[in-house]
Amino acid sequence: MLKVEEVSVRFGGVQAVAGMSLEAPPGRVTGLIGPNGAGKTTLFNVITGLQKPNTGRVLLGDRDLTKASTAKRARAGVGRTFQRLEVFGSLTVYDNVLLAAELAHVKNPSAAAHQLLERVGLGGFAAQQAGVLPTGMARLLELARALAGNPSVLLLDEPGSGLTEAECKALGDLLLSLTADGTAVLLVEHDMELVMRVCQHVYVLDFGQLLAEGSPAEVSANPAVQIAYLGAEEVSA
Amino acid sequence: MAHRNDTPQRMDPVSTLLALTVTGLVTGCIYALTASGLVVTYTTSGIFNFAHGAVGMLAAFGYWQLLEKGMPTLPAFLLTVLVLAPLLGIVIERVLIRRLGNATLEVTLTVTMGLLLLLLAIANTVWDATTPRVLQPFFVGKQVTVATVVLTYHQLLIIAAAITVPLALWAFLRMTRTGIAMRAVVDDRELAALAGASPTRIGQLGWGIGSSLAAVAGILLAAQVELNATTLTLLVINGYAAAVVGRLTSLPLTITGGLVLGVLQSLALGYVTISWLNQVQVIIPMLILFVALLIAPPTRLRVGQLAPLVAPRVPSSRRSLGSTGAFLVLAAGIVAIIPSGQLGNVTHGAAVAIILLSLVPMVGYGGMVSLCQLTFAGIGAVAMAKVGGGPLGLVAAVLAPAAVGALLALPTLRLRGLYLSLATLAFGYAMDNAFFQNASVMTNNLGLPVPRPLGLDNDRGYLLFVVAVFAACAFGVLAMRRSTLGRRLVALGDSPAGCATLGMGIHVTKLVVFALSAGLAGLGGALLGGQQSVVGQSDFALLLSLTLLLMAVVWGVRTISGVFIAALAFELIPQLNGHLGPVGDSVLSLLVGLGAVGLGRSQNGIVGAVLSSPGLRRLPSLPHPRSHSDDVSREEVLTGAQG
Structure with a gap:
C-alpha cells in the first residue's frame, strides 16, 4: 500500500502542494484529478523522489521512502510514467522496454519486452526509434517500460492523452x-470517462489542497468540485 | 599570469602581502567583470558561452585598431563597448543562439566553442599573431600610492568598473521595466511570454549586455597583460571559475569568486617558489572551478527536458562484422599503394581516428561532453614512453589513462551536463599546465621519445597496424552499444529522470564509460606518439582537444564513420594551408568553427544527417490522436465528469 502523509511542497512564494495525504492500496485504481496546476504532477514527483517535499512522508507498506533516491524507490516497487514524455528517444521501442526488464532482473528480458509491447499494442513497432513516435504511442511505450519493472505501485500521469477512443478503452481494460x-495504480487523468470507468476511489486536488475524495460518482456530484472546475457563476447558471 | 606591473621587489613582508593582495584584487575585478557577462548571457538564454573570452578578445583588438586609426581613447572605448560589442552579441544571438532552443548540450557547447575558434581564427587572420602589439593602459604614467602600495590609474579604473558595473546591472534588473522582464524570462520563459514579455528580444538584450561586459573585461585585461588573441581568449576561461562559484546565476557570488580567485593567484605568484609548483597560479582557477563544482548542491533531476532526436541506426552484429572486414580489406589495399611520403600523415590520421572514436561512447551515446580527451591521449603516450614499446607498454597505454579517467569520474559522478563538461575542462587545463609542461614528465623541451609498439619499425606495416586497431576498437564500440551497457548509456544521455524511475544506478555506468573512453583515447595517443617518435606539450593542448571534439561533433559523433571522416578531415585540411596564403594557418579553425556554428541545423552531424533513414520518420500514425492534456480546459474536464 502506498501512503502519502501530509506532504507539502513550496516553490518560492507558490504553495504547490499543501498538506496532502492519500492512499493507493493494492488491487485498486486510485484517481487523482484536478485542474491544470493543481499539484498532481508535483505530488507524483514527490512520491518518486524527483521533488523533495518541505514536509510530509511517503510510505510503501511499512517502509519510509521519504529520503530514498528515485532509483531506490523504483527498486522498491514504485513505477511511473510522465506527463511530459521521458522515453529514451535514441533507443528503439524494443530496447526501451528491454532495458527496463534488464534493470528489473527479469528472467528472460527479451521475451518479457516483446510480451509487454504486445500487451500495450506496440508489438508492430518494436524496431522503430522511440524518439519519433507520436505522443499517444510514446505514452503506451512509457507504460510498457514501467510495467517491465514489475512495480507494486504504478503511477500514471495522463496515460490517455493522445490516444484514440478505442485505444483509451483498451488502456482502461x-x-x-x-x-x-494486485498492482496499486495511481492515475492522473483528464479524461473523466476513463476515470469514471476504472477508478474505485478518486482524490480531487485544487491549488495543492485536497478538495474532495470518494467514489467517482460522489466526487463528480460534489458542488465544491464543480465550482473549482467551472467557477461559481457557471454552476449557479 | 605574468602582469606587466609585477610584484614590487625587496619590500617588507607586510607591504609585499598588501601589494600582492591589491594586485590580485585588480585581476579579480577583471574576472568578476568577465564572469558577470557570462552569467547574464547564461541566465537569459540558458546557453553557456564558451566564446565569451573570444568576444572580449575581438573587442580589445577592435579598440586597438580604432586607436591606431587615430581615434581618441574615450570615443574609441565607448564605441567599442557600447556599440560594436553589443552589436556582435546581438548578431551572435540572432544567427546562432536562437536556433538552439531544443538542442542537446553537445550541440550548444560545440556551437559556442566553434564560435570561439572562428573568432580566434578571424583575429589571427586580420591581426598577424606574430606581430607584437601593445595596448596602452588608460591614463599612462599616472598613479597614486595608498599606504605602501602603488596603484596606477588604470588599476583604479578596473576597480571602479568592477564596482559600478554590477551595481548598474543590479539597478537595471530591479528598477527598469526591461530589467524586470528580463528576470521574468529567466524565471519562466513561457510564462513571461504569456505576460507580454518577448523572450527573443530579452535574449538579444542579454547577449548584447554580455558582449559589452566581455569587451570591457577584454580591453582592461589586454592593457594589463598583452594584446595576444590566444592569451586573451584563454585567460578569460578563468572567469568560468568565478561564474561557477556563483552557480551561473548569482552575481554577488560570482563577483566574490572572481576576487578570491585573483587574490589567490597573485599570492601564489608571489609566494610559491617550489619549482614543480611553478604553474600553480595557472592551475588555481581550475582548482577553484573543480572544487566549486564538487561542493555545489547536486542539480535536481529535471523532467520534460527532452529534445526531439533521430539517432542514426546501430548496425547489427553481423552487419558490423561484415563492415569491419570490408573496411580492413579496403584499407589494406589502400595502404599498399599510398606513396611513402604520405604514410606519416595517414598514420597520424588513423591514430587521431582512434582518439576521436573514444568520444563516441562518451559524447555520442552518453551525452557526456568531455573536453579533455587529448589529455587522456597524452597520458597514454607518456605511459607507453615510460613502460616501453612491448605488449606491456600497450597495456599501460590503455590502463593508465583508464585509471585516471575513473579517478576523474569518481568525484564528478554527481555532476551532469554543463557542469560535468566544465569539470573535464578544468582537469584538461590543469593537466596541460602541470603535467605536460612539467620537465620531469616530458623530459625536456625537445619532447618525450615514444617507441612504436611491438617493434613495428616499417612505416607501411605500422599504418596497417594502426588501421587494424581502429577497426577492432570500432567493432568493440558498436558491440558495446548493442549491449546492456550501451542501452544504459544511451538511456542516461536521453533521460536521466527516466533512468532513475526505472531504478537504474548511474554511477557504475558513468565510471565504466569514463574509464573505457579514456583508455581508448590513451591507446590512440600512444599510437600517435609512436608515429611521431616524439611528443611535446603542444600535442595535447586544450585548444587542440576542443578542435578535435568539434570535428567529431560536426561530422557526427554518434557514428563510427562520422569520427573516421572527422579524423581524415583533420589531417587533410592543414594540407591546404600551403595554397591559401596568409589565411592558410587559420583555415582549420575557420572551417571547424564554421562547421560547428552550422550544427544548429543538423544536430547529428553531417554523417548522421546522411545516415538517418527517411523510413524512420514514416511511422504509421494513430488515427485521430486527441489533443494533449495541456490544452484540456476545466470545462472539458467537468463535461467529461458529467458524461
Missing part, C-alpha cells in the same frame, strides 16, 4: 487487469 494482479 489494461489498467483493470493490472489491479486484478
Whole structure:
C-alpha cells in the first residue's frame, strides 16, 4: 500500500502542494484529478523522489521512502510514467522496454519486452526509434517500460492523452487487469470517462489542497468540485 | 599570469602581502567583470558561452585598431563597448543562439566553442599573431600610492568598473521595466511570454549586455597583460571559475569568486617558489572551478527536458562484422599503394581516428561532453614512453589513462551536463599546465621519445597496424552499444529522470564509460606518439582537444564513420594551408568553427544527417490522436465528469 502523509511542497512564494495525504492500496485504481496546476504532477514527483517535499512522508507498506533516491524507490516497487514524455528517444521501442526488464532482473528480458509491447499494442513497432513516435504511442511505450519493472505501485500521469477512443478503452481494460494482479495504480487523468470507468476511489486536488475524495460518482456530484472546475457563476447558471 | 606591473621587489613582508593582495584584487575585478557577462548571457538564454573570452578578445583588438586609426581613447572605448560589442552579441544571438532552443548540450557547447575558434581564427587572420602589439593602459604614467602600495590609474579604473558595473546591472534588473522582464524570462520563459514579455528580444538584450561586459573585461585585461588573441581568449576561461562559484546565476557570488580567485593567484605568484609548483597560479582557477563544482548542491533531476532526436541506426552484429572486414580489406589495399611520403600523415590520421572514436561512447551515446580527451591521449603516450614499446607498454597505454579517467569520474559522478563538461575542462587545463609542461614528465623541451609498439619499425606495416586497431576498437564500440551497457548509456544521455524511475544506478555506468573512453583515447595517443617518435606539450593542448571534439561533433559523433571522416578531415585540411596564403594557418579553425556554428541545423552531424533513414520518420500514425492534456480546459474536464 502506498501512503502519502501530509506532504507539502513550496516553490518560492507558490504553495504547490499543501498538506496532502492519500492512499493507493493494492488491487485498486486510485484517481487523482484536478485542474491544470493543481499539484498532481508535483505530488507524483514527490512520491518518486524527483521533488523533495518541505514536509510530509511517503510510505510503501511499512517502509519510509521519504529520503530514498528515485532509483531506490523504483527498486522498491514504485513505477511511473510522465506527463511530459521521458522515453529514451535514441533507443528503439524494443530496447526501451528491454532495458527496463534488464534493470528489473527479469528472467528472460527479451521475451518479457516483446510480451509487454504486445500487451500495450506496440508489438508492430518494436524496431522503430522511440524518439519519433507520436505522443499517444510514446505514452503506451512509457507504460510498457514501467510495467517491465514489475512495480507494486504504478503511477500514471495522463496515460490517455493522445490516444484514440478505442485505444483509451483498451488502456482502461489494461489498467483493470493490472489491479486484478494486485498492482496499486495511481492515475492522473483528464479524461473523466476513463476515470469514471476504472477508478474505485478518486482524490480531487485544487491549488495543492485536497478538495474532495470518494467514489467517482460522489466526487463528480460534489458542488465544491464543480465550482473549482467551472467557477461559481457557471454552476449557479 | 605574468602582469606587466609585477610584484614590487625587496619590500617588507607586510607591504609585499598588501601589494600582492591589491594586485590580485585588480585581476579579480577583471574576472568578476568577465564572469558577470557570462552569467547574464547564461541566465537569459540558458546557453553557456564558451566564446565569451573570444568576444572580449575581438573587442580589445577592435579598440586597438580604432586607436591606431587615430581615434581618441574615450570615443574609441565607448564605441567599442557600447556599440560594436553589443552589436556582435546581438548578431551572435540572432544567427546562432536562437536556433538552439531544443538542442542537446553537445550541440550548444560545440556551437559556442566553434564560435570561439572562428573568432580566434578571424583575429589571427586580420591581426598577424606574430606581430607584437601593445595596448596602452588608460591614463599612462599616472598613479597614486595608498599606504605602501602603488596603484596606477588604470588599476583604479578596473576597480571602479568592477564596482559600478554590477551595481548598474543590479539597478537595471530591479528598477527598469526591461530589467524586470528580463528576470521574468529567466524565471519562466513561457510564462513571461504569456505576460507580454518577448523572450527573443530579452535574449538579444542579454547577449548584447554580455558582449559589452566581455569587451570591457577584454580591453582592461589586454592593457594589463598583452594584446595576444590566444592569451586573451584563454585567460578569460578563468572567469568560468568565478561564474561557477556563483552557480551561473548569482552575481554577488560570482563577483566574490572572481576576487578570491585573483587574490589567490597573485599570492601564489608571489609566494610559491617550489619549482614543480611553478604553474600553480595557472592551475588555481581550475582548482577553484573543480572544487566549486564538487561542493555545489547536486542539480535536481529535471523532467520534460527532452529534445526531439533521430539517432542514426546501430548496425547489427553481423552487419558490423561484415563492415569491419570490408573496411580492413579496403584499407589494406589502400595502404599498399599510398606513396611513402604520405604514410606519416595517414598514420597520424588513423591514430587521431582512434582518439576521436573514444568520444563516441562518451559524447555520442552518453551525452557526456568531455573536453579533455587529448589529455587522456597524452597520458597514454607518456605511459607507453615510460613502460616501453612491448605488449606491456600497450597495456599501460590503455590502463593508465583508464585509471585516471575513473579517478576523474569518481568525484564528478554527481555532476551532469554543463557542469560535468566544465569539470573535464578544468582537469584538461590543469593537466596541460602541470603535467605536460612539467620537465620531469616530458623530459625536456625537445619532447618525450615514444617507441612504436611491438617493434613495428616499417612505416607501411605500422599504418596497417594502426588501421587494424581502429577497426577492432570500432567493432568493440558498436558491440558495446548493442549491449546492456550501451542501452544504459544511451538511456542516461536521453533521460536521466527516466533512468532513475526505472531504478537504474548511474554511477557504475558513468565510471565504466569514463574509464573505457579514456583508455581508448590513451591507446590512440600512444599510437600517435609512436608515429611521431616524439611528443611535446603542444600535442595535447586544450585548444587542440576542443578542435578535435568539434570535428567529431560536426561530422557526427554518434557514428563510427562520422569520427573516421572527422579524423581524415583533420589531417587533410592543414594540407591546404600551403595554397591559401596568409589565411592558410587559420583555415582549420575557420572551417571547424564554421562547421560547428552550422550544427544548429543538423544536430547529428553531417554523417548522421546522411545516415538517418527517411523510413524512420514514416511511422504509421494513430488515427485521430486527441489533443494533449495541456490544452484540456476545466470545462472539458467537468463535461467529461458529467458524461
